[in-house]
């Protein structure tokens with residue numbers, strides 16, 4: 001058994017999440033974590049809502065709320081959505097906790113002491129009417145390179161070049177249209193060039209990463225600059241240095257605090273278990289966590305933060321860059337073992353866009369369809385290694401032809417036939433070659449499917465699990481137990497059904513990481529009791545450091561099925577099953593398309 005950290009990207013709390021978000025990292029991270037736990041590893045799966053930064057401040061202003069009130073609203077919505085999908089977080093928290101503030105400030109101080117945070121004077125844009133800083137992305141103007149009229153202060157979407165806001169021709173605030181003023185302001189920068197060599201040496205030791213992620217990360221090292229980690233903003237974590245701590249107009253930049261969330265959430269989890277140092281088993285690089293593995297799950301637009309910037313923070317904090325230094329108060333910390341990035345999901349051929357209503361929110365989806373129907377689609381047809389289009393027609397086909405007609409049908413017909421003819425799981429006698437062959441296909445599946453999930457090839461993994469299902473359906477058709485009606489044939493009929501039910505049980509275990517809700521149902525239909533697939537729960541907790549209460553997702557995942565074939569017991573009572581999956585009416589396609597603008 002080893003310690004495995006599953007670090008899942010933090011959703012931004014400025015609105016509800018759509019299915020593109022959860023298909024990129026939430027569901028794949030849960031499949032991985034569930035499998036690793038079933039295989040006997042000690043998994044810690046953490047994340048939370050990312051709640052600082054200008055977009056939340058701007059949106060709160062426009063709704064007449066405080067940023068905290070806006071974040072409270074969407075933190076709860078997101079917690080409920082992830083709960084509905086059955087994502088097995090040990091802790092899904094948020095970045096506005098006292099614990100998070102402390103950990104962020106501790107990392108800032110450690111980096112500063114070691115010399116990896118430097119102060120610089122820069123030009124900042126402010127709004128003349130409010131005196132407030134205008135973040136780069138809220139400034140619009142003409143691109144100085146291609147002449148595109150709607151370039152943003154951080155980049156031009158037409159020519160793709162990175163920009164600084166003062167380069168824009170005729171810059172305007174996107175908030176109120178006024179012309180920003182540029183003033184000198186002091187900020188702190190993470191000195192990325194000072195850890196470039198350490199980063200390169202570390203990247204050279206990485207194995208098994210998706211090649212595009214590794215190539216992209218190595219290329220970034222050729223052109224590293226110090227990166228601002230503070231902003232002129234009131235909403236965020238205060239800067240923990242004398243002369244700065246009490247200033248209300250300067251805050252740590254949202255991206256710097258958000259990546260530290262993986263660590264602060266692990267520490268919060270440990271504090272809540274009553275063993276405040278338990279997090280070290282996953283994090284401590286020179287102590288009890290030195291053999292731990294850390295897997296980070298995110299969309300491809302976030303690779304840089306996980307493969308370069310977060311490792312740079314960890315290296316500098318641990319005193320491992322060109323300026324040397326010694327580890328901060330938390331000790332030397334583990335770098336990512338693997339950065340698992342997904343591609344993008346599009347929607348009926350278009351990019352998801354909340355403003356243009358090209359969107360399906362998780363909540364709306366779960367009101368009309370089952371969580372496992374979406375989890376199945378994401379696993380078999382999600383954006384694992386290339387951009388992928390979600391269409392309602394394909395969702396319908398996958399659900400009806402594969403989930404219902406394949407897996408659901410196997411469960412239903414084998415259990416119904418056994419219940420009707422025996423009322424219980426019949427015994428197996430005199431296994432034939434065909435019986436043995438099918439049982440072997442299922443047994444081999446544990447190695448194949450598990451190995452693929454470990455390599456983050458979930459699409460192939462569920463394909464192998466569904467191949468076991470297809471083989472079992474073919475076996476039933478070939479053996480045709482329904483024809484063995486004579487009393488003399490009954491032992492053979494029982495044997496066939498016993499074999500089929502054993503393979504249903506095995507296939508159910510293989511599918512459990514992907515389809516945990518239905519796996520629990522199938523377990524019960526087979527006469528099983530207790531928890532087969534543990535589920536997360538929403539708990540209202542108080543802030544450990546005195547702040548307001550908030551909801552978290554957590555759970556006990558030490559219970560449930562192991563990653564192995566469990567022999568079914570002959571004689572266990574069976575009842576006629578209820579269908580596990582819902583067949584969808586083809587009319588849903590037109591209904592859903594009509595909902596899109």
Ligand SMILES: [Zn+2]
Pocket residue numbers: 143144145146147148151156157158159160161
């Ligand atoms: Zn341009």
